[in-house]
Amino acid sequence: MFAERIEHAVAEAGRGSGFAVFCLDLDNFKQINDTLGHPVGDGLLCAVADRLSACVREIDTVARLGGDEFAIIQSDVQNAADAERLARRVVECIGAPYELNGHRVIVGCSVGIALAPGDGMTREMLLKNADMALYRSKAGGTGTWRFFEPAMDASLQSRRALELDLREAMDKDEFTLFYQPIYDLRMDRISGFEALLRWPHPKRGLVPPDQFIPIAEDIGLITPLGEWVLNRACEQAAGWPSELKIAVNVSATQIRDPRFAEVIANALDASTLAPHRLELEITESVLLGNSAETVATLHKLKAQGLSIALDDFGTGYSSLSYLRSFPFDKLKIDQSFVRDATATNGSKLIVRAITSLGKSLGITITAEGVETIEQLDQIRAEGCNEAQGFLFSRPVPATEIASTILNLRGGLARRHLSGAMTG
Secondary structure: OHHHHHHHHHHHHOOOOOEEEEEEEEOOHHHHHHHHOHHHHHHHHHHHHHHHHHHOOOOOEEEEEEOOEEEEEEOOOOOHHHHHHHHHHHHHHHHOOEEEOOEEEOOOEEEEEEEEOOOOOOHHHHHHHHHHHHHHHHHOOOOOEEEOOHHHHHHHHHHHHHHHHHHHHHHHOOOEEEEEEEEEOOOOEEEEEEEEEEEEEOOOEEEOHHHHHHHHHHOOOHHHHHHHHHHHHHHHHOOOOOOOEEEEEOOHHHHHOOOHHHHHHHHHHHHOOOHHHEEEEEOHHHHOOOHHHHHHHHHHHHHOOOEEEEEEEOOOOOHHHHHHHOOOOEEEEOHHHHHHOOOOHHHHHHHHHHHHHHHHHOOEEEEOOOOOHHHHHHHHHHOOOEEOOOOOOOOEEHHHHHHHHHHHHOOHHHHHHHHHHHO
16 A cells, blocks of 8 residues: 555656655663563553544554554655655654553654655665654654755765675674773772773774764674673683783673573683672663663672672763662763863862762762863862773783783883883
């Protein structure tokens, strides 16, 4: 039916009547399905279809493409403004609350739009271009719409090429780990290292993590990649002095994997690393959604002797509520607060408040992104326990761990004093 309608619209466009193809999907629909159950999810899809039908005219067409994806053919479109008015109406209409099986549900949607004849004159091309615009819309946040632009095609081709390279990199073991020291301010020495994933691509050079980690999450590679990081980090840390910890970042996808506790146990067994030397760093996103199961997993790992750190603390919506739900061993103050602590009073007070909170709860406080002596003096004065950043060392390959330890063994003050005398 939908295919026939779009073919008919293409034929009409050939006689000078423009139209628009909308691709849209619901934001976080899977989370609603997982937390409230499939009957609520199915009811939501029916309610969304009803609202979409109410948004359009009789001459327009609404169809469900599958899952939580829908399409609209808007007939007789004179210009982009006509399509934008409908897009705004759709987003507002879908975003209003739903009452389903006793649950109040709020869901947003993202919309991609292709205009005919300018963006294509075949069903396949128009759907493809609307879908590309939808992809870019979703990247911009919930409740947004985007029109197709030719540059999107090039961007998508580039992403697909990176996807293929990423899969190949997994097969060819192209990844490596770099390590950045975590400095104990009271003991005046390194207390451990954070493992940081790096991808030295044979042709692209060093690919930044913020370019390939989101893709790995999208295409389902983050779990095997995360397992590789855990195994390699534990293996390398086992050869360090026994007082040094190794901190490993863990994604929400990894922790929700039923095998995660087993993956940790295998990494520790294979490396013979003592559990108390392994610290898992998570962000607040890990605790969103089915937090009860996630918290249960974290409790299980903590009972085995591992430390759990909450990374980028202070940047999320509900930081304090998470401290009530789980007894973290460490809070890492986001570098944005540390960077501004010497410049703005607001950031200084936030660092002070987090440090005071940590002291009250018996939680270690680590300041991230320390780059200057002034920042170090400030966070030390506020009572932070640990610090991390370029002031101490940039991330280094495993081969430079020993020299980094030696370089900082005499204490930071002595290191900078000798640097000033020789410089």
